Amino acid sequence: MSATLREKMDDEIKQSNILIVDDNVANIALLENLLEDEGYDEFTSTADPRTVISLCREEEFDLILLDIRMPHMSGFEVMTALENFFPAGYYLPIIVLTAQLDQETRQKALSLGAKDFLTKPFMHWEALLRIRNQLETRYFYKKQILRGDLLETEVNKRTQEIRSVQLEIVRRLGMAGEFRDNETGAHVIRMSRISEIIARGAGLDEKTCELILHSSTMHDVGKIGIPDRVLLKEGKLNKEEWEIMKSHVDIGTRIIGEYPADIFWMAGAIAGGHHEKWNGSGYPKGLQGEEIPVAARIAAISDVFDALLSARPYKEPWPLAKALALMKEESGSHFDPVLIDVFFDCLDEIIDIREKYPD
Secondary structure, eight states: OOHHHHHHHHHHHHTOOEEEEOSOHHHHHHHHHHHHHHTOOOEEEESOGGGHHHHHHHOOOSEEEEESSOSSSOHHHHHHHHHHHSOTTOOOOEEEEESOOOHHHHHHHHHTTOOEEEESSOOHHHHHHHHHHHHHHHHHHHHHHHHHHHHHHHHHHHHHHHHHHHHHHHHHHHHHHHTTTOSSOHHHHHHHHHHHHHHHHTTOOHHHHHHHHHHGGGTTGGGGGSOHHHHTOSSOOOHHHHHHHHTHHHHHHHHHTTOSSHHHHHHHHHHHHTTOOTTSOOSSSOOOGGGSOHHHHHHHHHHHHHHHTSOBTTBOOOOHHHHHHHHHHTBTTTBOHHHHHHHHHTHHHHHHHHHHSOO
16 A cells, blocks of 8 residues: 555544443543544543444444443443444444453453453553554445445446437337338327326336336337338228238337347337237237237227327328227227226326327
């Protein structure tokens, strides 16, 4: 260690906060004078061991000098109380002050957390060295905790950055598919937010609602692979064209892939299942009822509703009343009837989303 670092450490150690616990006021005065002469400025003393825990609530101590034989509470009882007070793994060195040299006393003190002993009457130089040694250990412990906190903060920051990048990639991929037949890409924003509203209304947990919000933006990413002559055709698709159009589900799930991250797993479930129908007449697998992932059932409702109200190359936007009538009519056939009820319960919020993110 360089001289500069050693000096810095010495300065910090001299600022350590020390608690003296001894029912003999003469012993307290002796230790206070000893510490003060050595340059220690931060210390607190008490002759009543019952006050130790309350003092530890008020201040953070770096070392406790603790007598064993005291009225009201022995040093052993104080150490037991401290062990219960501090969390597991917390390091607060205790130097036991005792005139008892028997093996039983030492063994019990060490088992309760004592780190060293000062035998009364003690030599001043010995007391200062033992105090210094324990404060050095406490110093390095605090530095390690600080490094750990800084590392945890940095890891959390990097994790959040990675998460933000993931979300941005998902959002932009979703918009890439939507731009093929919607110049603003606002449909994916509205659809994802409506999906989140329905998910919350259905009582899904916070994490699932957030995943649905972000993952549902990729529901139609497979449109990237559909040729313009089909995707942008004005008018009804023939049988061959319809089969090509339906392939966007398979293309989408292949684009999303099977990367082991919850957001991509959810995106795959939505992309692969949002054209399934409650009565089993949907595609690509003809899933029925609760065989369809709940996120896909939610996405089906929000996707169809917003698509009905949006302009497409093959249709004009529907009036709101007509769209709502169809949604109600399709309850139990196209849509999960329970989730349709949630949709109508949340209709005011959903309409607000339509107004907030227009094409």
